Amino acid sequence: MADLKIQGLAKSYKDVRVLENIDLDIASGEFFTLLGPSGCGKTTLLRTIAGFQHQDRGEIIVNGQRIDHKPAHKRDIGMVFQDYAIFPHLSVADNVAFGLKARSLPKGEIEARVNESLKMVRLDGYQDRLPGEMSGGQQQRIGLARAMAIRPTLLLMDEPLSNLDAKLRIELREDIRDIQRRLGITTIYVTHDQEEALAVSDRICVMNKGNIEQIGTPFEIYRKPLRRFAASFVGTMNFLPGQLEGGRLRVGSQSIDYPVDASGCVEVAIRPENVALASAPLQEGMVALKGEVLKITFLGREAHYTLRTEAGEIVAQVADPAQDFIGMEGRAVEVRLPLQKLVLFHPNGDVLDAGQAR
Numbered sequence: 001m002a003d004l005k006i007q008g009l010a011k012s013y014k015d016v017r018v019l020e021n022i023d024l025d026i027a028s029g030e031f032f033t034l035l036g037p038s039g040c041g042k043t044t045l046l047r048t049i050a051g052f053q054h055q056d057r058g059e060i061i062v063n064g065q066r067i068d069h070k071p072a073h074k075r076d077i078g079m080v081f082q083d084y085a086i087f088p089h090l091s092v093a094d095n096v097a098f099g100l101k102a103r104s105l106p107k108g109e110i111e112a113r114v115n116e117s118l119k120m121v122r123l124d125g126y127q128d129r130l131p132g133e134m135s136g137g138q139q140q141r142i143g144l145a146r147a148m149a150i151r152p153t154l155l156l157m158d159e160p161l162s163n164l165d166a167k168l169r170i171e172l173r174e175d176i177r178d179i180q181r182r183l184g185i186t187t188i189y190v191t192h193d194q195e196e197a198l199a200v201s202d203r204i205c206v207m208n209k210g211n212i213e214q215i216g217t218p219f220e221i222y223r224k225p226l227r228r229f230a231a232s233f234v235g236t237m238n239f240l241p242g243q244l245e246g247g248r249l250r251v252g253s254q255s256i257d258y259p260v261d262a263s264g265c266v267e268v269a270i271r272p273e274n275v276a277l278a279s280a281p282l283q284e285g286m287v288a289l290k291g292e293v294l295k296i297t298f299l300g301r302e303a304h305y306t307l308r309t310e311a312g313e314i315v316a317q318v319a320d321p322a323q324d325f326i327g328m329e330g331r332a333v334e335v336r337l338p339l340q341k342l343v344l345f346h347p348n349g350d351v352l353d354a355g356q357a358r
C-alpha cells in the first residue's frame, strides 16, 4: 500500500512550460485518473512520476519518502503503455517474467509470479504463445500482467485502452478496475476519454494546459464543476448567455427570481438530461424559452433534440422516447430549464452558483 504526494511539480520542454505547478495528494489504494485534452501534460506528469524524465522542480513523495532522485527502475513502479510495449519475439511468459529476471529473482519464484499474474488477467494457459498470435486486448493483458508481476507499490497506466475497439475497451476497463480493487494497488490512470474516467475512477483530476482545473469524485466532477472547462470537457453541457441583476436572472427575453448576491454577465449552463420540453407542466422555478426543433438524433434508449431557442442553441436529451420523430424537425417547442439544475459561470470561467446542483 502506498500513498503519493506531488508538490510544486513543474516541467518545461525547451521554453515551453508543460506542467505549471502541480500539487497532488493520492491516497493509498486509490484509482486516480488524469483526464484532459491532448497536449495538456498528462503523459508528461505520468512519465515524470515513473522516472522516465525529470522535473525542473518539485517533489514526488511515496509513503513519506522522496523518490524523484531515484532512477526509474528503482522506483518500484509498474507501468502499462498505450502501445503495449511488449517484446514480439518473447513468449507471453517471458514477457511477464522480464522485470523479475532483471531483479534476479530465483527461477521458481519467477515462474510462480508469472503464473499468478497471468491468472489475474485471465491469460492462464497462454504462457508459451507469442504476442503476435494474440488479440490487442490480450496483448494489453500481457502488459498489465508484466506490470503487476513485480508487485509494484504504484501502478501507472497511460491510455491503456486507446488502441482497442469500443466493446473491448469496456470489457478490459472493467477487468482493470476489478483487479485494482482486489489488490488495492494505488493506481494513476491517464485518459482523454471522459466516459472511461467517470467509469473507473475513485477520483479524477481534470487537467488543462499544464494546470489542474479540478480534482473530485466522478460525481463531483460531473455534477459540481468548479470551472467552465471541467463542465464542458466532461459530458455534454449547454451554455447560454445570461445576465444577473437585482436578484433576477435574465436568459433570452425571460427574467426570473434568482436570489444570489452578484450582478453582471454570466454563462448559464445546463446538462441535456435536465432540459425539459413543453409536454411537462410549467412549474415555478423554471426558465421557459421559445424554441424550434432543428434536429433529432435517435439513439434507441434516448433521443437528442438540437433546439434553437431565443437565447441560443441547446441540446435536450429525452429518455425513452415514446413517439416517432417524423415531421418533428422545424416544429416550435417550448424549452424549460429548471433553476435548480442550472450552473452559472463567471466570464472568467469560475463557477458562480450551482443552485441545488451543488
Ligand SMILES: Nc1ncnc2c1ncn2[C@@H]1O[C@H](COP(=O)(O)OP(=O)(O)OP(=O)(O)O)[C@@H](O)[C@H]1O
Pocket (backbone or CB within 6 Å): 013, 014, 018, 036, 037, 038, 039, 040, 041, 042, 043, 044, 045, 192
Ligand atoms: N519530448 C518532448 N519534447 C518537446 N515537447 C514535448 C515532448 N513531449 C511532449 N511535449 C509537448 O508537451 C505537451 C504535453 O504533452 P503530453 O504528452 O504530456 O500531453 P498529453 O496530455 O499526455 O497528450 P496526449 O493525450 O496527446 O498524449 C504537448 O504540447 C507536447 O507537444
